[in-house]
Amino acid sequence: MCLNSNAKLAYRFSIAPMMDWTDRHCRYFHRLMSRHALLYTEMVTAPALVRGGALHLLDYNPEEHPVAVQLGGxxxxxxxxATGFCVERGYDEVNLNVGCPSDRVQSGAFGAVLMKSPDLVADCVSAMQEAAGDVPVTVKCRIGVDDQEAAEVLPEFLRKMQAAGIGRITVHARKAWLDGLSPKENRDIPPLDYPLVHEMKRVFPDIHLSINGGIASLDMVEAELAHMDGVMVGRAAYHQPYDILGDADQRIFSDARACLSREEVVFAMEDYIGRHVAAGGKLAQITKHMLGLFAGQPGARRWKRVLSEGAHKEGAGFALVQEALPR
Structure with a gap:
């Protein structure tokens, strides 16, 4: 599967880049439930790649396509x-993070703090596009930061991105408060402003705009697609992956092929888990992403308990996963 074969289709629905969550094991697991959703890596910092030589951070499974890498810098x-490294490794898209509010990101002068420096962001994406060639470069941003007036800042930011040649942007429909709120609080406390993001789609009809923030169900995804070109889902896709991804291909992408059942997804992970454990990896590195598979279903509590208690133990493998299956 290659994103470039049907780019507009994949852009309709994506799973957000989430630090410590959307690693390669998570993405492989998510891909089993949706053939089409665009998957994003965790944010990878450009200094780590260029100065630190940590190119292993770009490793992924070929089965993950369509897959995009998010850079910070x-x-x-x-x-x-850094974009050149990503293109060499075959990523379908390179995304610039202009939305992360963590202290670590602020100290590096990137992430959401860049909303205050749109001209610098324009210079960054111009350089990235030159290095990317035919691979799309995109941006993920907030509606503003701190005391900025979002209704003024966001359209100006989008104008500068459009002038720099960016054709696709994902907007997290919350401000980021860089002073006074933790990264966790920044995901919940700043109010969502969907109407402002919807208005941006009317003002910028030629930019492919996706909305992110607070999207908790496929019903909400479908409702937002009435206003927007695309929708990005974050925490809900991690904590209730099957609820978000299980019917996505049929409902969002009009793919009539049946998705795997929850149990079929588990057994589809067997070979992957076996290879990982045989290579010296820990079962828990994979199963931590699978804990929400049976969310809301009978046996969900036991599934989580068995995996949480046993997957970190020496010698744990797929047999433990089978044992945890709801009965």
Whole structure:
């Protein structure tokens, strides 16, 4: 599967980049439930790749396509070099993070703090596009930060991105408060402003705009697609993956093929888990992403308990996963 074969289809629905969550094991697991959703890596910082040589951070499974990599950084030359590494490895898209509010990101002068420096962001994405060639470069941003007036800041930011040649942007429909709120609080406390993001689609009809933030069900995804070009789902897709991804291909992408059942998804992970454990990996590195598979179903509590208590133990393998299955 290759994103470029049907780019507009994949852009309709994506799973957000989430630090410590959307690693390669998570993405492989999610891909079993949806053939079409666009999957994003955790944010990878450009300095880690360019200065630190940590190219292993770009490893992924070929089965993950369509898959996009998200970069963090604020130096155009460094981001261009990092983009080159991503393109060499075959990613379908390179995304620039202009939305993460963590202290670590602020200290590196990138993430949401870049909403205050749209001209610098424009320089960054211009350099990235030159390095990316035919691979799309995109941006994920907030509606503003701190005391900025979002209704003024966001359209100006989008204009500068459009002038820099960016054709697709995902907007997290909350401000980021860089002073006074933790990263966790920034995911919940700032109010959502869907109407503002909807208005941006009317103002910028030529930009492919996706909305992110607070999307908790496929019903909400379908409702937002009435206003927007695409929808990005974050925590709900992680904590209730089957509820979000299980019917997505049929409902969002009009693919009549049946999705795997929850239990079929488990057994489809068997070979992957076996290879990982045989190579010296820990079962828990994979199963931590699978804990929500049976959310809301009979046996869900036991499934989580058996995996949480046993997957970290020496020698744990797929037999434990089978034992945990709801009965």
């Amino acid at each position: 604020s130096d155009p030359a460094e981001l261009a070099a």
